[in-house]
Amino acid sequence: MAGLSLCLLVVVGAVAWTLVDSDPYVAPEPPTREDPVDAGDASRTLTALQRAVERRDGGGAESLAAEGDVRAARQLRALVDNADGLGVRDFGLRYVDEAGAASGDGTWEASVDATWRFQGFDEAPSNTEVIVRFRRGGDGVDVVGIGGGDARTPVWMSGPVTIRRSPDTLVLVAGPAERVAEYERRARVAVTDVRAVLPRWRTGLVVEVPVDAAGLDQALDADPGEYAGIAAVTSSTDGSAAPDTPIHVFLNPDIYNRLKGVGAQVVMSHEAAHVATEAPNTATVPQWLLEGFADYVALRDVDLPFSVTAGQIIRQVRRDGAPADLPGSVEFGGADTHLGAAYESAWLACLVLADRGGEDALVGLYEAMDEGADLGRELGSRFGWTEDAFVAAWRQRLTDLAG
Secondary structure, three states: OHHHHHHHHHHHHHHHHHHHOOOOOOOOOOOOOOOOOOHHHHHHHHHHHHHHHHHOOHHHHHOOEOOOOHHHHHHHHHHHHHHHHHOEEEEEEEEEEEOOOOOOOOEEEEEEEEEEEEOOOOOOOEEEEEEEEEEEOOOOEEEEEEOOOOOOOOHHHOOOOEEEEOOOEEEEEOOOHHHHHHHHHHHHHHHHHHHHHOOOOOOOEEEEEOOOHHHHHHHOOOOOOOOOOOOEEEEEOOOOOOOOOOEEEEEOHHHHOOOOHHHHHHHHHHHHHHHHOOHHHOOOOOHHHHHHHHHHHHHOOOOOOHHHHOHHHHHHHHHHOOOOOOOOOOOOOOOOOOOOHHHHHHHHHHHHHHHHHOHHHHHHHHHHHHOOOOHHHHHHHHHOOOHHHHHHHHHHHHHHHHO
16 A cells, blocks of 8 residues: 555656646656677678688788787687688688677677688588677677687687698697697607508598697587596597598697607507597497507507506406406596506407407408497407407406416
8 A cells, every 4th residue: 555655646746747847747768778789790790700711811800809909819810820821711600699698898709600621631611609709899899709608619719829730640739839849740650550550541630739628628618627637539620420520639738748758659549540430420339449449559569568558457357357348338438548447458359359360350340330230240250259259358368468
């Protein structure tokens, strides 16, 4: 009732005012505030940025940053310089939608569909959504930055990168440049290692090195810390499992740079084998064969004793006995390194097969499984073993090594 009385008083007061004032009362309109989000202008800015990248026009890209925004201008200039050094082709940017409300200074984030291909290495374009930050400027919409948010940040779009290119390798490093020659050398050795076993692989190897582990998470759109204990990972560039999606090696410099000599090379060659076999797009190869074959390639010409290359599984067998089954998703599910017990036992399984039927038979098994063949049938036709006989031979090898 009190609320109703207050409402009546307000109305009566307004009516009384009109009786004593010669001017009619007009209720004031609330002040208007222009919405800073302008998808149309932002799309035009993206078109201009795409054109600048295609034309390798660094100055044109820089001009799309707000006046005085040195960081944004540097990133946009780097986008053009990186595209030039990497041979980027089929580049495209398309505004998709806002990724959140505008902040107090009028900046907003938008999801932008990005497409690109590294000429000479990627047979088809990558395609993913990235976050681009915009803000209205004096005569349009400026770019504030690229990357971050809940989307991938491709390494080459994150800022300046150092690039090394050879006919068979392409290395891009977002962090300190002093290791780029080392990365390139290991990439070239990895290509040689892989082609010794898979001579038909001619595509070449792309190695991407973000600034740190957090940069790796952003490049792969992973949860923070997901790859904190991993030295390297082979992945499609855009998260797709399409057959022609480019597959690159991504290093975690926080871990990889701790490796020395043979260990670092084994990791690089292991990942290169995954690239050659398109492992990220493979769903039918058992995990022990997927990882064991990659280590078989990486360790094939390494002259080290089993106490080093299989030390962890040997200690495990001495403690617990030989495992009953080949390693699977459980054993490979943790944040282990390539020389962990699961990887070592998978490698030894491939060694047992190569000793039995030869390297060509092992390669043939992998290729057949990649096409969806039955493991038992392939073991019988290529090695003269049943699955049980193969597992028994593998367990015996582990027991013998454990002494």
